[in-house]
Amino acid sequence: xxxxxxxxxxxxxxxxxxxxxxxxxxxxxxxxxxxxxxxxxxxxxxxxxxxxxxxxxxxxxxxxxxxxxxxxxxxxxxxxxxxxxxxxxxxxxxxxxxxxxxxxxxxxxxxxxxxxxxxxxxxxxxxxxxxxxxxxxxxxxxxxxxxxxxxxxxxxxxxxxxxxxxxxxxxxxxxxxxxxxxxxxxxxxxxxxxxxxxxxxxxxxxxxxxxxxxxxxxxxxxxxxxxxxxxxxxxxxxxxxxxxxxxxxxxxxxxxxxxxxxxxxxxxxxxx
Amino acid sequence: xxxxxxxxxxxxxxxxxxxxxxxxxxxxxxxxxxxxxxxxxxxxxxxxxxxxxxxxxxxxxxxxxxxxxxxxxxxxxxxxxxxxxxxxxxxxxxxxxxxxxxxxxxxxxxxxxxxxxxxxxxxxxxxxxxxxxxxxxxxxxxxxxxxxxxxxxxxxxxxxxxxxxxxxxxxxxxxxxxxxxxxxxxxxxxxxxxxxxxxxxxxxxxxxxxxxxxxxxxxxxxxxxxxxxxxxxxxxxxxxxxxxxxxxxxxxxxxxxxxxxxxxxxxxxxxxxxxxxxxxxxxxxxxxxxxxxxxxxxxxxxxxxxxxxxxxxxxxxxxxxxxxxxxxxxxxxxxxxxxxxxxxxxxxxxxxxxxxxxxxxxxxxxxxxxxxxxxxxxxxxxxxxx
Numbered sequence: 001x002x003x004x005x006x007x008x009x010x011x012x013x014x015x016x017x018x019x020x021x022x023x024x025x026x027x028x029x030x031x032x033x034x035x036x037x038x039x040x041x042x043x044x045x046x047x048x049x050x051x052x053x054x055x056x057x058x059x060x061x062x063x064x065x066x067x068x069x070x071x072x073x074x075x076x077x078x079x080x081x082x083x084x085x086x087x088x089x090x091x092x093x094x095x096x097x098x099x100x101x102x103x104x105x106x107x108x109x110x111x112x113x114x115x116x117x118x119x120x121x122x123x124x125x126x127x128x129x130x131x132x133x134x135x136x137x138x139x140x141x142x143x144x145x146x147x148x149x150x151x152x153x154x155x156x157x158x159x160x161x162x163x164x165x166x167x168x169x170x171x172x173x174x175x176x177x178x179x180x181x182x183x184x185x186x187x188x189x190x191x192x193x194x195x196x197x198x199x200x201x202x203x204x205x206x207x208x209x210x211x212x213x214x215x216x217x218x219x220x221x222x223x224x225x226x227x228x229x230x231x232x233x234x235x236x237x238x239x240x241x242x243x244x245x246x247x248x249x250x251x252x253x254x255x256x257x258x259x260x261x262x263x264x265x266x267x268x269x270x271x272x
Numbered sequence: 273x274x275x276x277x278x279x280x281x282x283x284x285x286x287x288x289x290x291x292x293x294x295x296x297x298x299x300x301x302x303x304x305x306x307x308x309x310x311x312x313x314x315x316x317x318x319x320x321x322x323x324x325x326x327x328x329x330x331x332x333x334x335x336x337x338x339x340x341x342x343x344x345x346x347x348x349x350x351x352x353x354x355x356x357x358x359x360x361x362x363x364x365x366x367x368x369x370x371x372x373x374x375x376x377x378x379x380x381x382x383x384x385x386x387x388x389x390x391x392x393x394x395x396x397x398x399x400x401x402x403x404x405x406x407x408x409x410x411x412x413x414x415x416x417x418x419x420x421x422x423x424x425x426x427x428x429x430x431x432x433x434x435x436x437x438x439x440x441x442x443x444x445x446x447x448x449x450x451x452x453x454x455x456x457x458x459x460x461x462x463x464x465x466x467x468x469x470x471x472x473x474x475x476x477x478x479x480x481x482x483x484x485x486x487x488x489x490x491x492x493x494x495x496x497x498x499x500x501x502x503x504x505x506x507x508x509x510x511x512x513x514x515x516x517x518x519x520x521x522x523x524x525x526x527x528x529x530x531x532x533x534x535x536x537x538x539x540x541x542x543x544x545x546x547x548x549x550x551x552x553x554x555x556x557x558x559x560x561x562x563x564x565x566x567x568x569x570x571x572x573x574x575x576x577x578x579x580x581x582x583x584x585x586x587x588x589x590x591x592x593x594x595x596x597x598x599x600x601x602x603x604x605x606x607x608x609x610x611x612x613x614x615x616x617x618x619x620x621x622x623x624x625x626x627x628x629x630x631x632x633x634x635x636x637x638x639x640x641x642x643x644x645x646x647x648x649x650x651x652x653x654x655x656x657x658x
Contacts, residue, residue, distance in 0.1 A: 108508050111454070112493055112515055143455060171282040178289035182296050189297065213279040220283045221290060 013153035017169030019140035022159040022198030032244040042131040045099030056085040057242020061098040068102035078127035107144040121152035162210035194224030199231040361395035373405040443531040
């Protein structure tokens with residue numbers, strides 16, 4: 001049974017085991033930078049907090065226009081509720097499927113569904129999207145919604161704050177992933193693109209220390225640790241006006257922090 | 273100051289998970305290849321791959337499974353088994369024993385579906401074996417979809433052998449899993465379950481609940497719908513806990529009334545259950561020996577419990593003996609109360625100061641009285657031989 005021909009080339013799940021690790025920031029910036037490479041992108045907000053709505057400057061969605069409406073729709077026929085974003089800024093090709101608090105209910109109901117964990121994947125297979133790349137922004141917990149993204153993903157990115165709880169959480173996440181690969185019978189396994197150290201302040205000793213400790217992960221576990229995304233209040237400002245940094249402060253240095261990640265994604269596209 | 277290399281310790285652990293996952297992937301790949309060869313009716317090369325599968329899985333994964341719990345796989349190639357072939361294989365099994373485990377997939381109700389080894393299975397049945405050595409394979413979505421018999425996931429996902437865990441371990445692992453799965457805090461799970469069971473009991477629906485345990489997944493889902501519609505289950509959390517337990521074919525009522533009771537055992541008792549083989553049923557009685565009831569400190573109570581546990585385990589006490597002993601410790605026999613008169617007399621006699629200050633006449637009189645009484649008491653004791 002060939003699964004991949006009809007589905008988007010790359011489906012990237014952004015996971016972390018802690019809130020505030022920078023998932024949504026990473027999601028919107030990757031979407032923007034990939035669209036500059038002429039890739040069309042669909043963003044899926046799997047977080048009940050629905051932060052992608054804010055980060056893209058979108059209007060609060062009607063309940064019927066959300067991801068939970070899609071997942072709960074027994075008669076879904078491919079109406080994906082895509083909303084194009086940043087059109088005022090003359091950006092095209094980036095779409096958003098918005099999240100909402102109703103996703104919490106969805107998560108609870110999925111448990112009782114015979115193919116609950118695979119629902120998103122099944123829908124994407126039956127009603128393929130036209131976009132080149134799908135990005136799944138997950139909540140900061142290792143539960144049903146994250147599993148939903150995992151079964152549908154081809155690649156995984158793990159943002160991690162350089163603080164004790166977050167790095168410890170990232171280690172637990174990795175173990176959880178290997179377990180889930182077996183439990184969910186994922187075939188083929190999604191590829192872990194790497195860890196993305198986020199909100200890095202080079203003047204903070206703890207941050208420097210943890211960044212250093214993460215480096216050997218390539219040699220020891222063959223997992224990439226991307227260059228850190230720096231902590232900048234401009235990221236916060238940009239999200240407040242619902243824009244990526246590159247549109248809000250085009251000349252800001254921090255915009256370049258994503259270069260390697262985008263490069264890695266580009267390589268993956270070209271390999272397929 | 274952060275511990276240097278705090279993370280690299282964790283890397284090693286993650287590395288182990290990676291290796292395990294890579295081994296699983298190799299096995300899945302080999303199973304696929306064998307399946308392809310079988311489809312193409314190509315005998316050659318199959319055995320080599322089967323051998324490699326066994327190598328990857330390792331001897332630690334071998335279990336003994338009753339022949340009756342194993343089903344032949346209708347999707348597999350070779351269907352004719354010549355009687356002589358099976359008979360001769362049977363003889364060789366008898367002579368040399370089973371050299372290699374057969375390979376299976378796990379299914380619902382603890383049944384197994386044969387992937388490789390049907391001939392050995394048939395031969396074992398012929399010679400009257402009751403069980404056979406088996407290695408159950410991890411399988412992937414691809415294979416799953418090609419073999420609809422293996423579609424019951426939840427039972428497969430639970431890789432524990434439920435019957436091999438004692439009640440305490442089962443209780444703890446259920447709480448951990450339910451908490452992780454649904455985000456319900458661990459302490460609340462038994463309480464939530466209990467209120468639901470009480471409701472079922474009052475409505476006299478516990479029988480219905482037990483029937484649900486052996487239903488299929490779809491039937492269980494519809495049972496839960498009915499329970500909710502009839503207000504037997506009132507919250508999402510209750511539903512989730514019920515759904516989880518039922519999917520593992522555990523009766524929520526039994527879990528509530530037995531296994532979860534053991535969660536409240538003292539740590540020293542839990543330790544004794546695990547390490548000294550103290551039976552859970554006995555532990556429940558020892559649990560009564562709390563510091564409060566014994567009117568001693570915590571550490572003294574622990575010592576008392578420890579001593580009792582040792583006796584129970586070493587002398588292999590029955591439940592009745594344990595219960596009796598616990599009662600004795602909690603309710604020591606009261607010292608007999610003397611009659612008021614005698615107690616008062618003893619008290620006043622004890623109080624008397626025998627000193628040179630006392631009038632010798634008075635002391636002499638006391639001595640005479642006491643001696644007289646002593647004679648009376650001795651006479652009584654002698655006659656009734658105490």
